[in-house]
Structures are given as C-alpha cells and as structure tokens.
C-alpha cells in the first residue's frame with residue numbers, strides 16, 4: 001500500500017455539524033429548545049414578568065454521549081455549538097491536520113484486498129455473503145480470478161459501502177463517485193487488479209484450485225433458465241415506462257442479461273442503485289456508467305473534491321427520484337440479486353403496476369389511497385376529526401413514510417398544552433409557568449376560550465386542557481425544510497399531532513400535484529401555519545415535483561355529462577355541475593350529512609367507448625368514510641350526499657391521470673390493452689349500505705325525548721300559532737327539516753321560504769318538500785294552507801330585499817356554524833334589514849356539554865378519550881356559547897335594533913344547572929318601526945332561486 005500520503009484529510013471548511021453527520025448520519029439527534037429568560041424585573045409591582053428575547057439551546061444526542069449547547073439567538077448556532085462540544089468530548093479536532101479520513105481509506109484498501117483473497121471465499125463464517133454468488137457466476141464463466149463488476153462490490157459489501165461513506169458522505173447520492181473511490185482503492189490494493197478501461201476488479205493471482213472446485217461443483221438447482229419481468233425507465237420523461245423481460249439462462253449471469261437490455265457490451269458498464277421501495281425490498285435500478293471515471297493519475301484529494309457528476313440531458317429524473325441518487329441514461333428497475341437470505345439467485349417480477357404503485361405511493365395522496373386500497377375512490381381527507389372516524393393510515397404514519405421515501409429525517413413533533421385561566425387572579429402563576437411556551441400568553445388565552453374574541457371574558461368554565469402541536473421536516477443533514485405550527489388547538493394531544501401532520505401532507509400534496517401557482521401555494525401554506533426554508537426546500541423537492549408533474553399533469557379530471565337523474569326533474573343544478581348521477585332504488589329518507597360515517601360498496605370499471613368492453617379496475621364490498629372531510633373523490637362525495645340509505649347510483653367520469661389507472665389495474669393486461677386502444681372512461685357504481693350519524697345527532701336523539709330537533713320544531717310551532725304568522729323564513733334551513741315538519745301539521749302559514757348556502761342541502765330540501773306538497777295537492781284533503789314555498793341559495797349575512805318584513809324568522813342551530821364575527825353580522829343584518837316581526841334563534845349551550853359528555857353513548861369499549869372527539873358537539877361548529885355569552889349577544893343586538901328579547905330553550909330546564917341543552921332567543925320587533933326599504937325598489941337580489949312552488 002503506497003499512496004496514503006496523497007490523502008488530504010477533512011477539509012478545513014467543514015462545520016462541526018457536518019463532521020458529526022459524516023460520522024453518525026441519522027444516529028445524531030438534534031433537539032432545539034426555546035429558552036425565554038425573564039428579564040430582571042425593574043418594576044417590582046408588575047405582576048407579569050417581562051420576557052427577554054427568545055433564545056435557543058440545542059441538545060445533541062449521539063449513541064455514546066449527549067451534550068447541551070449554550071444559548072444562542074439562532075437555532076443554527078446552537079446546533080453548531082452542540083456539535084462542537086460533542087466533537088471535543090469525542091476527542092475529534094475539526095482542524096485541517098486531523099487525519100480523520102485516513103483510517104477509513106486504509107481500511108477500504110484492506111477490505112478490497114480481503115475480498116479478493118483465498119481467505120474470503122474459503123472463510124466459513126461468511127458462507128452466505130451476497131458476493132459469493134457473484135464469484136460463483138464469475139467462475140462459471142471460466143475466469144479463474146473472479147472478475148467482478150465494480151458496482152457489484154460497491155453494492156453488495158456493506159462494509160465497503162460504509163467505508164466509502166465515511167470518506168466522503170455524499171457518495172451515497174452518487175454511484176459514480178463510489179465506483180471511482182473503489183477503483184482507486186483497488187489500484188492500491190496488493191491483491192486486487194483492475195482492468196484498463198473497464199470497471200472490473202479481479203484477483204491478481206488465480207484462486208486456489210480447492211476454492212474453485214468447491215464453488216463451481218455446486219450445480220445450479222434449475223437446469224432451465226428463468227424469465228423475470230422488469231421495467232425500463234427511459235431517461236427522457238416524455239417516453240413511457242415499459243415492461244421488459246430478462247432471460248437468465250441456467251448458467252448465465254443476471255448482470256449480463258441486464259447489460260443486454262441496456263444495450264451495453266458487458267456487465268462492467270452497469271451501475272447499481274441502492275434498494276428502492278419497501279425496506280425489505282431487493283428492487284434496484286440498473287443503469288449505464290457515464291464515462292470511465294478513473295483517471296489513473298488523479299490523487300484521492302482530487303477525487304474527494306470532485307463535484308457530483310452532472311450531465312445535461314442524460315440525467316434520468318424518474319430513476320433518480322426513486323433512489324435519491326444521481327442516475328443517468330435509461331434505467332432498468334428489477335428485483336433480482338444474491339442476498340444474505342437466499343443462497344440461490346433471488347428474483348421477483350416487477351410489473352408496470354408495481355412501478356406505478358410505487359410512484360403514486362410517493363405522493364401523500366397516493367400513499368393514502370394505497371393504504372385504503374382505493375386508488376380510484378379515496379382522497380387524502382382535509383381534516384382529522386377524530387381517531388374513530390379516520391380510516392386508512394394515520395397522518396403521522398403517512399408523513400413518516402413520506403419522509404423516509406424522500407430520504408429525509410423522521411418528522412419531529414412538539415406538542416404544547418394550553419391550560420385555561422380558570423381563575424383570573426392566578427394569571428401570574430399561569431404566565432410564569434408558560435415561559436417555555438412559544439406564543440405570548442394572550443394569544444393562547446384566545447385559543448383556550450375556543451376562539452372567543454373577548455379576551456376579558458370573565459368566564460371561569462373549565463374547558464380542560466387543549467393542545468397545539470408543531471411538526472418539523474428536516475433533511476438527512478438536519479437542515480430545516482418545513483415547520484408547521486397550526487393555530488388550532490385540540491382536546492387531545494394525538495388529535496393536535498395528527499392535524500399538524502395532515503396540514504403538512506395536504507400542502508405537500510398540492511405542491512406535488514401542481515394544483516396551484518407556486519407563489520400562491522407558499523403563501524397559502526403560510527396562512528395555514530407552515531413556514532418554509534426555501535434553500536433546503538427546493539433542494540429536497542425540486543426533483544420530486546418535476547417527476548410527478550411530468551407524470552400527472554397530463555390528464556385533468558373532468559366528469560362527463562351523461563344520463564340525467566331524478567334530481568334534474570326538479571330543475572336543481574348540482575353543486576358539482578359537471579357530473580350527473582343516476583340514482584336507483586326507493587328513497588328511504590335517511591341521508592348522509594357532514595360528519596356522518598357512511599359505508600358504501602362500489603365498483604369502478606374501465607369502459608371502452610363505442611364498444612361493449614368493460615373491465616373492473618377496483619371494487620370494495622365495504623368502504624367506510626366520513627362525509628364532508630374530502631375522504632373520497634368529489635364525484636363520489638357529491639353522489640352519495642344525493643343518495644339515501646339502500647339506494648344505488650351510477651356515474652361516469654373521464655379518465656384520471658394514467659398513473660392512477662395503471663396503479664389500480666395492477667397487472668391486468670386486459671385493462672392495459674383497453675387503455676392503449678384509447679377512448680375510454682370510468683364507470684362508478686355505488687351502493688349506500690349504512691350510515692352512522694354524527695355525535696350531535698346521536699346524542700340529541702338518544703338523550704332527549706322527544707329528540708332535541710323535534711323539540712326545537714315544536715318550540716317554533718308554538719310561536720307560529722301564537723302569533724298567527726302567515727309568512728315564515730327559515731334562515732339556514734339546511735335540508736329543510738323545519739319546513740318539512742311544518743307541512744305535517746296544520747299551521748297558520750301560507751308562505752314559507754328557506755335560505756341556505758349549501759346547494760347539497762337545498763337540493764335535498766327541495767326533493768322532500770316537492771314530494772310532500774305534490775302529494776297533498778288536493779286542497780280538500782289537505783289541512784295545509786301553504787300557498788307558496790321557495791328555496792334560495794344565499795348567505796344569511798347578506799341582505800336580499802325579497803325576504804323583508806316576514807311575520808316570523810327562524811334560525812335554528814345555524815349561527816354556531818359561522819365564525820363568531822359572522823354570527824354578529826347576521827344578527828345586525830337580520831334585525832336591521834330583514835326585520836321579521838319575530839325572530840327565533842337557537843344554538844347549543846356550551847355548558848351543557850359536560851352532561852352530554854358524561855352520557856355519551858358512542859362505543860363504550862373504545863378509548864375513553866374518544867368519547868367527545870372535539871370540544872364542541874359537532875366538528876363543523878366554529879364556536880359554542882355559554883348562557884352568558886348568548887345572553888350578551890342577544891341583548892346587545894335587541895337593544896341596538898329596537899327589538900325586545902326573551903331567552904328560553906329546549907332540553908333540560910332553565911332553573912336546573914347548567915340550563916337548557918339548546919338555548920333559544922325570541923326577538924320581537926318594537927312597536928315603533930321604521931320601514932326604510934321602499935325607495936330602493938330595484939336593489940340587487942343576491943339570492944338565487946333554487947326551487948319555487950306555488951299552489952295552482
């Protein structure tokens with residue numbers, strides 16, 4: 001061994017952190033803590049200690065020791081300081097003259113010498129070493145010196161590979177570099193020899209005859225050759241990935257078969273990637289070496305300084321993306337090789353389906369689809385409402401998988417607990433306890449109050465703890481890429497964690513699908529509590545985005561306009577107007593609503609236009625999901641919300657991106673050939689099997705008799721009859737439950753109107769009212785005096801003059817579905833502009849929740865924490881008010897607009913704590929009324945008529 005003097009050690013500009021990384025890789029954990037040092041209090045009377053600037057301290061954990069840095073203003077400095085302290089403790093000097101890379105270099109040479117020695121092949125303790133198979137194959141080809149392709153050495157001897165990594169950490173990214181290092185070391189080895197101009201290494205002197213005999217005598221078990229399926233990934237992203245078949249004859253070498261497919265003259269020109277796919281997979285990418293990277297006279301120093309090889313045009317984005325290594329030219333993806341486990345050649349087919357499942361599995365959405373085994377139906381939901389309603393892999397698992405696949409560090413979570421200020425006088429102690437917390441105290445109080453804007457609210461209700469969670473995505477080198485700290489707080493730490501993970505996943509999904517302009521995307525991310533580190537971000541995700549863009553941007557999903565459904569007879573335009581459904585079966589009157597967990601069965605088929613060929617791509621007998629969370633493609637969601645239980649429906653869509661079809665079709669040759677003939681569409685057939693009501697409805701039905709919703713209707717009815725109202729407007733009528741019930745009984749009403757912003761609900765309301773009114777169209781039989789009924793699509797915070805001056809207005813369980821400022825706005829608009837004679841507003845009483853919680857009837861044997869999955873009764877609620885909050889809202893409003901107000905309720909009693917379950921305000925217009933609308937006759941009519949019925 002000679003040239004060790006040529007080796008320059010660690011470069012002087014290496015930071016302590018990068019030395020630690022070289023040595024420990026992902027076994028080094030950096031944990032940043034925020035430290036807020038209280039400033040010396042100059043004013044002793046001040047209750048709340050002043051806070052100093054935010055500082056950071058870093059704790060570095062290595063397998064053998066752990067150190068904690070000083071405090072710094074920048075996180076990065078704290079990390080470097082910790083790394084420096086660790087190096088000092090380890091006795092490693094990051095100085096120029098340190099010979100840290102000399103030892104691995106010497107070891108590398110020694111390792112190569114050992115691998116090409118008689119000892120290696122005769123050593124009994126390594127009978128299964130993967131290289132042995134390669135040596136056998138070499139001897140089969142009648143070489144006595146065991147000619148091996150250098151990439152095989154680099155790939156299958158873990159020790160060589162690790163030594164190369166410790167000499168230069170970025171060899172991992174670049175198979176060319178690793179090959180260069182090994183060739184260089186082989187030249188210096190005393191037993192190995194290298195070819196001139198070829199990437200082969202062999203033993204300088206022939207192996208001993210005993211060894212040759214021992215290794216060649218074992219006959220290969222099968223005398224016939226094998227065929228295996230593999231996939232070719234062309235260098236140009238425009239060219240499609242295609243299946244290839246490798247044939248390996250009984251005494252052939254698989255590397256030769258691959259060389260042939262790559263159009264190479266011999267196996268020395270093949271480079272091999274690390275494994276791709278699952279951790280246990282043997283799938284690797286095989287590709288051609290760019291040029292011979294071993295100028296024989298270059299020193300190791302030059303090699304170490306060599307930039308990663310970059311060649312324009314020949315960079316294979318898709319293959320590089322799969323392996324996170326630089327791959328050039330066409331590549332073959334195959335699962336074949338000698339392993340520790342199998343003494344014979346291991347091989348498995350890799351189909352196009354495998355490739356596409358792997359490809360889409362790298363998108364957060366695709367990963368979710370795969371976890372649900374519903375590629376053509378499932379979508380990554382936009383919200384994690386509760387563990388019991390979530391189906392498929394959990395967001396935190398999806399995110400961890402995403403990071404692993406993209407060669408990033410595991411996500412780092414930190415959850416903080418937000419304690420309620422139970423007693424306003426204990427603020428001081430509360431505040432000082434919170435020094436470790438990142439956000440100023442006032443802000444937290446706001447969240448803790450469930451979004452209450454009134455920070456001075458003297459309410460002393462115990463809401464229990466709630467939690468916020470932050471998640472960080474870091475590169476393998478521990479550089480920050482994304483931080484996400486959503487403002488929302490949750491009752492359970494796990495919910496906070498899952499939602500934080502989901503925020504990141506949803507954003508990444510949008511980013512990778514190219515749904516939006518990049519700048520818009522980043523700013524939308526920032527409004528959702530995400531922050532980005534642009535430099536590291538673009539470094540880690542550029543390739544990812546361009547590969548998925550190239551693959552996915554091709555086709556945009558659109559529904560085809562096909563057969564009309566019964567809904568059209570009512571002249572209702574669908575919310576998803578691009579798609580229409582054919583619903584079959586009797587209407588059972590039981591509809592899914594937001595928050596309902598439903599179970600469907602479905603079949604998705606690929607249908608060839610013009611011809612009668614149909615091939616099932618995907619199906620499920622039982623597929624559960626929560627309505628309203630975006631857990632399925634929009635067409636399925638739109639369809640099921642139009643269906644009642646036990647009904648079936650069909651609709652067609654244009655083809656989604658090919659990747660999804662190929663992934664779903666798996667290895668179905670028939671589907672593939674159908675597709676290649678062109679002009680196909682997808683046909684969806686869905687049956688609604690079961691539905692499980694959301695918690696609020698379940699509780700209202702089970703805990704109150706009659707059910708709370710019925711009590712609200714009866715309450716409204718009493719006021720209608722007492723006031724002899726003939727006109728009624730229901731603000732936020734939803735699916736028309738109130739209007740529908742009023743048609744069952746005799747009232748003084750002649751005209752009823754409903755307004756809502758949900759088309760879905762409105763079309764259901766229209767359906768129900770239409771059939772009831774037409775059934776009762778014989779006035780002799782009917783006790784109903786209704787002469788006209790109308791449904792409008794519009795927001796009740798916007799004034800429409802057609803709804804002025806009604807006798808009675810109702811707004812049941814609606815305001816809590818709006819943001820609080822919108823609820824205030826509604827109050828002003830309705831009492832100042834619509835000005836009904838009577839207005840009835842109901843909303844949940846927050847204080848009553850403790851009783852509901854105690855009696856919660858959902859799955860008693862489940863995790864007790866699951867019982868009340870969110871702090872409100874329904875996930876769609878933006879707030880729930882206490883009695884005092886509701887009283888304040890109602891009395892301020894009444895005063896402002898000259899109404900009187902009385903507070904009442906249903907469920908429970910006013911005199912028994914904690915009051916009614918549903919609190920109700922009844923506003924009455926004052927005697928002096930100013931009517932101001934007449935002058936603006938041609939004022940705009942912002943509401944859209946959805947359905948209009950009149951008698952006769």
Ligand code: SAH
Pocket residue numbers: 731732733734735736737738755756757758761794795796797811812813814817818
């Ligand atoms: N009043 C109905 C529905 C209550 S659910 C019942 O008692 O059954 C709440 C309804 O309020 C939903 O249908 C929702 O679409 C509607 N809503 C929320 N914000 C609205 C707004 N700004 N304008 C009109 N409707 C609204």
Ligand code: MG
Pocket residue numbers: 813814816817874877
């Ligand atoms: Mg509600």
